Amino acid sequence: MTLTGYANRIARIDLTTGEIRYEAIDPEAARKYIGGRGLGVKYVFDNGPEVDPLSPENLLCFMTGPATGSAINMSGRLAVCTKSPLTGGVTDSHMGGWSAARLRWSGFDGLLFRGASPKPVYAVCEGGTVRLEDASDLWGKGVRETVRILLERHGGSNVSVMAIGPAGENQVRFACILNENDRASGRGGTGAVMGSKKLKAVVAIGDIKAQWKPAEDRKAAFEAARKTSLKAIMEGALTAPRKGGLSLYGTNVLMNIINEVGALPAFNGKETYHPNAEAISGEAIRANYLAEEPTCHACPVACKKLVEIKEGPYAGVRTESFEYETAWALGVNCGLTDPGTIAKLLDLCNDLGMDTIELGNVLSTTMEATELGLVADGIAWGDAARMVEVTEQIARAEGTMGQALGRGAYGAAQWFGRPDLANSVKGQAIPAYDPRGIKGIGLGYATSNRGACHLRGYTVASEIAGIPMQTDRLSSEGKGALLKTFQDLHAFSDSLDLCKFSAFSMGAEEYAQIYSAVTGVPFTAEDVMRTGERIYNLERYYNNLAGLGEGSDYLPKRFLTDPATGGSAGQVSELDQMLQEYYAVRGWRNGVVPVEKLRELEIV
Amino acid sequence: MQIRLYATLRDLAGAARVEVPAAPGEPTGAVLRRLVERCPGLDGHVLTPDGTALLPHVQVFIAGRSIRDLQGLATPVPPGVDIAVFPPVAGG
8 A cells, every 4th residue: 555755664674583574554553653753652562561671672663754854844853762771661762964864765764673683783774675784893983983984884975874882882771872963862772772782873875866755746735835844944933044043052042041040950950040051051152162053954944053162171072062951961960061071071972872961960960979978989060070081981881880870860879879869750860941940841751751851742832932822930730731732742743753843933733734745644733633642642551551650750859849049949840730730631540541541542 | 220131132232231221110111122222233123113012932031030921011120130131042
């Protein structure tokens, strides 16, 4: 059966035996789960929720969506879906750049890896086939060298390499996968799963000539959808190229505003304001350190900021992208406001293959434990040299401390004997918004299906930026419904797979138009929201079956009892109140999806 | 009183901080109109052309609270505090 808009080709690669099979996408699965995150989660679900994440039985999916690689704007995202070694639940983690487009142009909607190779290998996707090559010579190398070697070996400008570094090989639980543009599937430990399978890299060789184009009778609808997405981006107050805050300063345009409202976790969340955060803000970086502004496939926004450090101990470091999350996690969260040190740590993470958010939390948790006298030879707040040293130890799993910290912030805090020091939910640490100063995002951390995360339901758009409408960041009322809307909307766009930032200038109407134009399937805004809800519930159902049941939606005690400072002085999270409202609008019982909801959404 | 400007507003105003006279309890809107008079480059980037409303997604904070969550442009300016003004910003 033809599936319009898809390559309609999935490769199943058994790394234990080397067997590779090809199959079409089940049309019913495509209808229900779209692609990208949704379809990837469906494959992970069908593989079974009880597998050990780092065992050969776990499934590792590299997924694109129907819009991927097309001329639709912001369509350059790739979803990596698997069972997370950090959370024990399902995770999806998206990277930008050109990997998604090239994978699609190589003839695939997705690659599903299972098993574990007896020796290091890498996969090459080209012309609708996959082959496995020996990667023994690459094992132990950093991402940068691996990428350089494979680009040279496979030649040309049509090649993308997605690789792990030593952290992935050593199964550091927050290891990530990076590509030639330093774009990462950052969260959830996808790199550790890849390392457990002895899969060093995936090489996608695909020419833009293979880009999907609509049939003659669909051209007008497709062009209209493309123009809709372009117009929204070009005219969006935030996304407008060279004019909007996101385009000019990157995501780090948030540093000052989040600090202003007292929602910037500093010193591992002991404070929610830092008096010197301005020094690492998007404004400061643009003025003093910006070297280049690269972008992803089909995106005029160019939010990525490549920096160059010219002075100090880390002079010569040139790396991308100096994101808000990274600047926060490795900066004020660790009591540090030196851009050079942050760039150095970011550069290390890019090469060693680690999530900067989780690493920052690991370091800040260790710093607080050090302050409390719980660890010998720890790290003092803002001790740059020691941060660099410990980062390398973690990636290489060196010594007892390096191995303990490689379990993530929660694992580290357990090792210190104070699990409450970790600002983690379901084993994954928080990003750069404090739940005491932005109430809805705290509920989002608690109920995220992949552990603490801002990208499952970005209520910050509403609570800070007023998109699509302003809500009071300090009010808990109505945040359950607000969060559900964001979660369902993002679940759909992650499945198309469009960049999350499309939500700053587009909504369900535009997503429906794009999906319909690409696939030919009539679709409405209501369909978008219902499909997103289905995907979110499938993830929750998986987690329930994997053992994340009642009581799994929580926030660390600090956010419930210790008052915020700065512009949110005195505030704490009213999580219980928000959770009750959230469960009511979701139709869940204390975090568990009832069977009637599963039936209503056609999941079972 | 001091008004702190961020992101694109700095280039438009030619400064990151601007001193604007303000009486305690005066409405924020009056202070912002005075800001635009002092920094003409901000005209059309903070307030609507008639000066009666904030432009969409522009945020003005007094002691960390958005005036959109208070009384809007009618919010009285307390003595001894700064005002922070941001153009539309978001990230993630």
